[in-house]
Amino acid sequence: MVDREEKRHFNDQRDRKVCLQEVGPRDGLQNEAQTLPPETRADLIERLLDTGLTRIQIGSFVNPRKVPQMAGTGEVWRRLQHRPNVRYSALVLNQRGLETALAEGVPHVEIYVSASETHSLKNVGASVRDALAEGVRMVETALGMGAGVTAGVMCAFGCYYEGSMSITQVRELVARFDAVGPVEIGLADTAGLGEPQGVKSVIASVAELVGVDRLTVHLHDTQGMGLVNLRAALDTGVRRFDASVGGLGGCPFIPGAAGNIATEAVCALLESLGYTTGVDVAKVTRVSKHLAAILGGMPAYQVSGRSRED
Amino acid sequence: MVDREEKRHFNDQRDRKVCLQEVGPRDGLQNEAQTLPPETRADLIERLLDTGLTRIQIGSFVNPRKVPQMAGTGEVWRRLQHRPNVRYSALVLNQRGLETALAEGVPHVEIYVSASETHSLKNVGASVRDALAEGVRMVETALGMGAGVTAGVMCAFGCYYEGSMSITQVRELVARFDAVGPVEIGLADTAGLGEPQGVKSVIASVAELVGVDRLTVHLHDTQGMGLVNLRAALDTGVRRFDASVGGLGGCPFIPGAAGNIATEAVCALLESLGYTTGVDVAKVTRVSKHLAAILGGMPAYQVSGRSRED
Numbered sequence: 307m308v309d310r311e312e313k314r315h316f317n318d319q320r321d322r323k324v325c326l327q328e329v330g331p332r333d334g335l336q337n338e339a340q341t342l343p344p345e346t347r348a349d350l351i352e353r354l355l356d357t358g359l360t361r362i363q364i365g366s367f368v369n370p371r372k373v374p375q376m377a378g379t380g381e382v383w384r385r386l387q388h389r390p391n392v393r394y395s396a397l398v399l400n401q402r403g404l405e406t407a408l409a410e411g412v413p414h415v416e417i418y419v420s421a422s423e424t425h426s427l428k429n430v431g432a433s434v435r436d437a438l439a440e441g442v443r444m445v446e447t448a449l450g451m452g453a454g455v456t457a458g459v460m461c462a463f464g465c466y467y468e469g470s471m472s473i474t475q476v477r478e479l480v481a482r483f484d485a486v487g488p489v490e491i492g493l494a495d496t497a498g499l500g501e502p503q504g505v506k507s508v509i510a511s512v513a514e515l516v517g518v519d520r521l522t523v524h525l526h527d528t529q530g531m532g533l534v535n536l537r538a539a540l541d542t543g544v545r546r547f548d549a550s551v552g553g554l555g556g557c558p559f560i561p562g563a564a565g566n567i568a569t570e571a572v573c574a575l576l577e578s579l580g581y582t583t584g585v586d587v588a589k590v591t592r593v594s595k596h597l598a599a600i601l602g603g604m605p606a607y608q609v610s611g612r613s614r615e616d
Numbered sequence: 617m618v619d620r621e622e623k624r625h626f627n628d629q630r631d632r633k634v635c636l637q638e639v640g641p642r643d644g645l646q647n648e649a650q651t652l653p654p655e656t657r658a659d660l661i662e663r664l665l666d667t668g669l670t671r672i673q674i675g676s677f678v679n680p681r682k683v684p685q686m687a688g689t690g691e692v693w694r695r696l697q698h699r700p701n702v703r704y705s706a707l708v709l710n711q712r713g714l715e716t717a718l719a720e721g722v723p724h725v726e727i728y729v730s731a732s733e734t735h736s737l738k739n740v741g742a743s744v745r746d747a748l749a750e751g752v753r754m755v756e757t758a759l760g761m762g763a764g765v766t767a768g769v770m771c772a773f774g775c776y777y778e779g780s781m782s783i784t785q786v787r788e789l790v791a792r793f794d795a796v797g798p799v800e801i802g803l804a805d806t807a808g809l810g811e812p813q814g815v816k817s818v819i820a821s822v823a824e825l826v827g828v829d830r831l832t833v834h835l836h837d838t839q840g841m842g843l844v845n846l847r848a849a850l851d852t853g854v855r856r857f858d859a860s861v862g863g864l865g866g867c868p869f870i871p872g873a874a875g876n877i878a879t880e881a882v883c884a885l886l887e888s889l890g891y892t893t894g895v896d897v898a899k900v901t902r903v904s905k906h907l908a909a910i911l912g913g914m915p916a917y918q919v920s921g922r923s924r925e926d
Contacts, residue, residue, distance in 0.1 A: 498918075501888030502847075530837070530863070530881030530917040531888075533844045553840070571840030578811030578841075607840040608808075 324581045325546045326572060327361035327522065328354050330597070331382070332397055333566055334554030336366065336375045338601055344378040348385035350597060354551060357589040359569075361393045363416065363548075367403035380410045395456065399430055404444045407453075414454035417444050418494060421475050422465035425496070429460070434475075438482060445486045456522060457483035458492025463508055463535075464499030473511045484516050490546075491520050495535065498528025498565065502538035509542045522546035525567045527553060532567035533575055540581075547572065552594040552605040570594055570609040634891045635856045636882060637671035637832065638664050640907070641692070642707055643876055644864030646676065646685045648911055654688040658695035660907060664861060667899040669879075671703045673726065673858075677713035690720045705766065709740055714754045717763075724764035727754050728804060731785050732775035735806070739770070744785075748792060755796045766832060767793035768802025773818055773845075774809030783821045794826050800856075801830050805845065808838025808875065812848035819852045832856035835877045837863060842877035843885055850891075857882065862904040862915040880904055880919040 331351050335342060342350075351364055364386065365379030379396060386394070395414035398404040407415055419434065419441040420426040426434045441457065448455045459479045464470050480491055493512060495505070505523075513521060523539045525532045525547065536547060553568030570590040573583050587609060594605040641661050645652060652660075661674055674696065675689030689706060696704070705724035708714040717725055729744065729751040730736040736744045751767065758765045769789045774780050790801055803822060805815070815833075823831060833849045835842045835857065846857060863878030880900040883893050897919060904915040 501885065503888055503890075527840070528917060529884055529919045530843055530878055531885055533840055534847055534885060537844055537847070568840055574839055575811065575841055575844060578813055580813075607838060609839045 321545075322581055323545065324540075324576050324583050325361060326359060326569065326583055326585060327363060327393075327395070327546070327548045328359045328551060328569055329363040329524070329548045329566060330354065330551040330554050330569065332363040332365050332376070333548070334550040334552070336373050337555050338375060340601060341375045341377065342600070344381035345385060346600065347378075347382045350593070351382070351386060353593045353596065354569075354590075355387075355389060355392055357593060358583075358585040359590075360391060360584065361395070363395050363397060364412070366397035366399070367407045367410075368397075368399050380406065383410050383412055393454070395454070398444065400440065401444055401447070404447060408448065408451050412453070414456070415444075415448050416456040416458065416492065417441050417448070418458040418460045418492060419479055420460040420465075420496070421471045421479060422461040422468045424467035425461050425465050428467075434479075438479060442482055442486055445483060445489060449487045449489070454490075455487075456490040456492045457486070458494055458522075458524070460494045460496040462493040462512075463495040463505055464497055466497040466499065470499075470504065471508075473508055476508055477511060477515055480512050480515055484520075490522055491516050492522050492524060492548075494524035494548075495526050496524075498526030498532070500525065500535045501529075501531055502534050505535045505538045506542055509539055509544060513542060518543040519545075522548065524548040526555070527565040527567050532565070533571060536567060536572060536575070537579075540579075549573075551590060552597055553607060554597075568594070568605070568607050568609070570605075571607050574609050631855075632891055633855065634850075634886050634893050635671065636669060636879065636893055636895060637673060637703075637705070637856070637858045638669045638861060638879055639673040639834070639858045639876060640664065640861040640864050640879070642673040642675050642686070643834075643858070644860040644862070646683050647865050648685060650911060651685045651687065652910070654691035655695060656910065657688075657692045660903070661692070661696060663903045663906065664900075665697075665699060665702055667903060668893075668895040669900075670701060670894065671705070673705050673707060674722070676707035676709070677717045677720075677722075678707070678709050690716065693720050693722055703764070705764070708754065710750065711754055711757070714757060718758065718761050722763070724766070725754075725758050726766040726768065726802065727751050727758070728768040728770045728802060729789055730770040730775075730806070731781045731789060732771040732778045734777035735771050735775050738777075744789075748789060752792055752796055755793060755799060759797045759799070765797075765799040766802045767796070767799040768804055768832075768834070770804045770806040772803040773805040773815055774807055776807040776809065780809075780814065781818075783818055786818055787821060787825055790822050790825055794830075800832055801826050802832045802834060802858075804834035804858075805836050806834075808836030808842070810835065810845045811839075811841055812844050815845045815848045816852055819849055819854060823852065823854075828853040829855075832858065834858040836865070837875040837877050842875070843881060846877060846882060846885070847889075850889075859883075861900060862907055863917060864907075878904070878915070878917050878919070880915075881917050884919050 370377035550566030555566035860876030
């Protein structure tokens with residue numbers, strides 16, 4: 307049963323389709339105490355792609371002394387099957403990481419700048435202004451080299467240190483990225499402080515600027531509101547989201563920011579609302595359990611998706 | 617900012633008011649490996665009531681060999697302050713437990729029957745038919761003794777063993793309880809399998825029968841959909857919910873059913889949507905941390921509510 311509220315968005319089949327990017331191998335694993343070797347990470351990525359996911363963040367090219375969990379992302383990339391219909395991406399925080407990613411041949415990079423001064427200083431050691439200048443240069447470099455780019459705003463829906471962010475500030479960052487060239491625009495609830503009305507306001511305002519089709523939204527479940535915020539974002543027309551298998555993840559420089567929205571929970575919710583993701587929920591649940599066993603923990607949720615193959 | 621979608625329910629202030637029942641001292645603690653002594657449970661209840669909560673389940677009167685965590689609920693009750701504006705209740709599963717609760721003077725009892733044959737057999741060792749007959753007798757006894765009653769349906773939105781429940785079955789149970797006398801009607805997602813459209817359908821169908829003002833809804837976050845389901849229930853007009861501090865809870869006879877919706881997350885969400893609960897979110901967060909420390913765990917969420925007193 308699809309009620310009126312959902313139906314209004316389903317004018318055509320395209321509108322019903324939601325595209326998910328799996329970020330567990332990056333945002334998930336970077337927050338684990340254990341560092342998994344590149345072969346285990348590559349195997350995890352292949353298992354995740356077997357579920358039907360078509361976008362995946364394979365890792366980040368960052369300082370391995372600061373984030374040891376992400377050491378060897380180049381090797382992870384080289385070990386992969388490189389499936390034709392999958393968008394592989396990597397997160398990069400500076401020019402050096404970008405150059406390594408591009409030299410490795412990673413086809414899509416994600417470049418995020420924080421809307422919060424305090425978070426920016428803690429996360430990359432630079433003010434928002436300096437981080438933005440660097441980010442814009444990186445986007446130029448990546449586009450110039452023919453790579454795909456997602457340019458985004460961290461803490462777009464609130465900051466652990468500073469509280470709510472100014473929509474004007476978020477829009478300014480987006481406008482600067484938009485001016486560089488054809489990039490996908492990311493909005494990340496890095497601290498997991500978003501609430502549905504705020505999420506709607508920020509997205510609506512940014513969509514006014516660049517169009518809702520350009521947006522991808524990255525949510526955390528820190529306060530348990532991840533899926534409620536996802537619904538709010540769906541209501542504004544967003545159809546692209548990041549999610550992390552098992553609900554792993556967070557930001558290593560924000561205390562208690564653990565927990566991306568879980569891929570299996572997102573898929574199950576979307577299916578129940580009549581959206582299509584192309585992802586087999588039961589298979590994601592199996593990968594989630596497999597990963598939990600490796601990490602010696604438990605998935606955040608027990609999602610009871612039935613496999614299309616069962 | 618309250619948008620149109622929310623606004624339609626706010627025709628008057630009454631419509632904006634949501635009443636929460638804290639079930640952590642019962643549904644939460646009964647699922648913990650550790651058994652807390654009555655004085656600790658009574659202290660927890662007082663702390664919870666200090667947050668502004670006006671309804672609380674103090675425990676259950678059940679077989680202490682089966683659920684040792686709930687041994688001594690009578691003592692918990694006797695240790696409490698008995699605040700005038702609070703509704704104290706206890707869960708009872710059979711006539712014997714009911715009689716003990718009434719003899720102790722507990723003013724409100726909750727009597728639930730499962731809509732699922734398999735769950736009913738596992739939970740109370742009786743078929744739905746037999747459990748319902750016993751439940752109806754218990755409601756009669758309780759009303760006859762002048763106690764308040766919530767009569768409810770477990771697994772109303774799905775069963776771990778049997779999958780989705782028939783709405784007809786849920787309605788029949790509700791109708792039988794309704795025929796006994798003036799009871800509040802509870803609908804519980806015992807297995808945490810609900811999804812928003814299903815939750816709306818079941819609630820709408822039951823509300824047709826008894827009126828939405830008679831309903832209270834008990835949700836679990838097993839699949840991460842707890843708060844999305846809460847929003848769906850709000851949309852149908854439900855204004856009474858159970859929640860558990862720190863997101864503790866589940867059902868001891870359903871594997872992996874852990875996790876009621878967390879009181880602090882529910883309050884934060886409701887506030888952000890413009891509803892009023894009378895509960896101080898920051899205070900609940902403090903109780904959640906206090907309880908987590910006692911149990912040696914972590915709250916499910918880090919909710920950053922600001923205290924009205926801060």
